[in-house]
Amino acid sequence: MTTLLIAEHDNASLKEPTARALTAAAELGGAVHVLVAGTNCAGAAEAAAKLAGVAKVLKADDASLAHELAEPLAALIVSLAPAYDALVAPATTSGKNVMPRVAALLDVMQVSEIIKVVSPDTFERPIYAGNAIETVQSSDAKKVITVRASAFKAAGEGGSAPVETVAVASAGDLSSWSGAEIAKSERPELTAARIVISGGRAFASAENFKRYLEPIADKLGAAIGASRAAVDAGYAPNDFQVGQTGKVVAPDLYIACGISGAIQHLAGMKDAKVIVAINKDPDAPIFQVADFGLVGDLFQLLPELEAALPART
Amino acid sequence: MKIVVPVKRVVDFNVKVRVKPDGSGIDLQNVKMAMNPFDEIAVEEALRQKEAGKASEVVLVSVGPAQAAETIRTGLAMGADRGILVKVDGPVEPLGVAKVLKAIVAAEQPGLVILGKQAIDDDSNQTGQMLAALLGWPQGTFASKVVIDGASAAVTREVDGGHETIALKLPAIVTADLRLNEPRYASLPNIMKAKKKPIEEKTPADLGVDVAPRLKVIKTGEPPARRAGAKVASVAELVGKLKEAGVI
Numbered sequence A: 001m002t003t004l005l006i007a008e009h010d011n012a013s014l015k016e017p018t019a020r021a022l023t024a025a026a027e028l029g030g031a032v033h034v035l036v037a038g039t040n041c042a043g044a045a046e047a048a049a050k051l052a053g054v055a056k057v058l059k060a061d062d063a064s065l066a067h068e069l070a071e072p073l074a075a076l077i078v079s080l081a082p083a084y085d086a087l088v089a090p091a092t093t094s095g096k097n098v099m100p101r102v103a104a105l106l107d108v109m110q111v112s113e114i115i116k117v118v119s120p121d122t123f124e125r126p127i128y129a130g131n132a133i134e135t136v137q138s139s140d141a142k143k144v145i146t147v148r149a150s151a152f153k154a155a156g157e158g159g160s161a162p163v164e165t166v167a168v169a170s171a172g173d174l175s176s177w178s179g180a181e182i183a184k185s186e187r188p189e190l191t192a193a194r195i196v197i198s199g200g201r202a203f204a205s206a207e208n209f210k211r212y213l214e215p216i217a218d219k220l221g222a223a224i225g226a227s228r229a230a231v232d233a234g235y236a237p238n239d240f241q242v243g244q245t246g247k248v249v250a251p252d253l254y255i256a257c258g259i260s261g262a263i264q265h266l267a268g269m270k271d272a273k274v275i276v277a278i279n280k281d282p283d284a285p286i287f288q289v290a291d292f293g294l295v296g297d298l299f300q301l302l303p304e305l306e307a308a309l310p311a312r313t
Numbered sequence B: 001m002k003i004v005v006p007v008k009r010v011v012d013f014n015v016k017v018r019v020k021p022d023g024s025g026i027d028l029q030n031v032k033m034a035m036n037p038f039d040e041i042a043v044e045e046a047l048r049q050k051e052a053g054k055a056s057e058v059v060l061v062s063v064g065p066a067q068a069a070e071t072i073r074t075g076l077a078m079g080a081d082r083g084i085l086v087k088v089d090g091p092v093e094p095l096g097v098a099k100v101l102k103a104i105v106a107a108e109q110p111g112l113v114i115l116g117k118q119a120i121d122d123d124s125n126q127t128g129q130m131l132a133a134l135l136g137w138p139q140g141t142f143a144s145k146v147v148i149d150g151a152s153a154a155v156t157r158e159v160d161g162g163h164e165t166i167a168l169k170l171p172a173i174v175t176a177d178l179r180l181n182e183p184r185y186a187s188l189p190n191i192m193k194a195k196k197k198p199i200e201e202k203t204p205a206d207l208g209v210d211v212a213p214r215l216k217v218i219k220t221g222e223p224p225a226r227r228a229g230a231k232v233a234s235v236a237e238l239v240g241k242l243k244e245a246g247v248i
Ligand SMILES: Cc1cc2nc3c(=O)[nH]c(=O)nc-3n(C[C@H](O)[C@H](O)[C@H](O)COP(=O)(O)OP(=O)(O)OC[C@H]3O[C@@H](n4cnc5c(N)ncnc54)[C@H](O)[C@@H]3O)c2cc1C
Pocket: A199, A200, A201, A202, A226, A227, A228, A229, A230, A241, A242, A243, A244, A245, A246, A247, A257, A258, A259, A260, A261, A262, A263, A264, A265, A268, A278, A279, A280, A281, A284, A296, A297, A298, A299, B013, B037, B038, B120
């Protein structure tokens, strides 16, 4: 069998979920080819060729693929599909957008956000905000799968796969890209960070959110996350949201500050190795999953924490 | 222009579900059910478009058991015009739902279908994209803003790094994210009015659609349990523990 993995990248380089989804793709048992679809994406294609366990890289370089629009990208993947037994992508917003479109075009029922490959046709996936784990077996001849990146280790480097250019059919004009507001940050990416510090509604303003969390994140080299309440209130941007319907993280350390611990939030962080909760309510549900709980006012405790942390070397 | 909004009956978002001890599924006996929260946002968006003069009629569709009629009623009480219940007992997968919706779209000819981005029970996040594929329509998923302008819609999407805006030629599919709007509560007079609004009943067979599942659920289990740890008394103690654990 052969598997096609759809890479998540920014044309110049690969994003971390790709290497993690590669681990899941390899567990299916067959050879893995990686599709790098974009514009001027030679850099990302070369990076994919270096990943350990990749047999071949397909590079689709075309202006229509510049912005990962679902319509041309799905058409491209479907045109390549006859040669593959499984089509796999990380469950990023791009993977979630395009893969169900691919699946329906192939008349396949997608298996979403797998956390384990049990066998080439059987997978585990969380349902009900992670409150249950379903083991499902697909009866479709071809598998279409998205992978929860946080559940798999990243594949290493050391490969030297050939890069082949594939033709891109004309895309049609159903959709077009108008613009984006993508935040630039020096901090690690939320889903790839070793340490995440998150804030909730308790911060009461965007200024407080920055003022109290950023110095600690700087010292720890941490990514910053947020609850839905903090995002809805405008304290933090939307891409900070951790949870059932935001990002799923599994860092070594997760520090939840002024977050109550609703099931939708827990869904996004309860696989962290160590969880710290700082909350003034000793009965907050977040303490039920926290390894270390600190009860008190975060406006007092966070500056203390910042002062107690060693300067970053 | 007509807007179709599919709505799903799911376990209320406040309920912490229990896995049946024999691994055969989730215990749904006596559990509070409600409209999928993302679908409420989709209904609200359709109503706002109608109120802004961009749409003439809002039609709700639910694919599910007889009780899904209550879910449709909830949306009718918010202000939608009429409903269609496609009765199916037992689980229907997103691909099956998308096929049913394709048949409904063929009959209703809407200019826009707005769906929730995911259902909070199976967390699949597929139906809208699949419907777009089956219809050959463009899709604007995870929408936080929708501006309809003549023959096209500008959709602002929540993506991993922030936001992006795309333009879709109508007819199109939009899936709603959390921050698209805040759904209204139904007023008492509207709840009364909703009782008189029509709900048409159909079956997948009427529509010529096969909804047999493709995935076999072998087992439903509990996630690995996480035990509560200890409270620490001070920041100094916390930092000590974190150093001991080797995470800082
Ligand atoms: C469909 C749907 C999807 C959702 N998806 C998500 C999701 O992906 N992610 C997510 O996070 N939520 C999600 N939610 C929302 C979720 O249900 C909760 O409403 C949300 O997580 C609450 O955020 P919070 O903990 O910041 O706020 P609150 O629940 O209000 O908690 C604030 C906490 O701060 C504490 N506090 C207040 N002041 C202080 C202080 N000075 N010092 C210390 N502690 C203080 C309080 O004791 C309280 O525990 C979703 C909800 C729905 C319906």
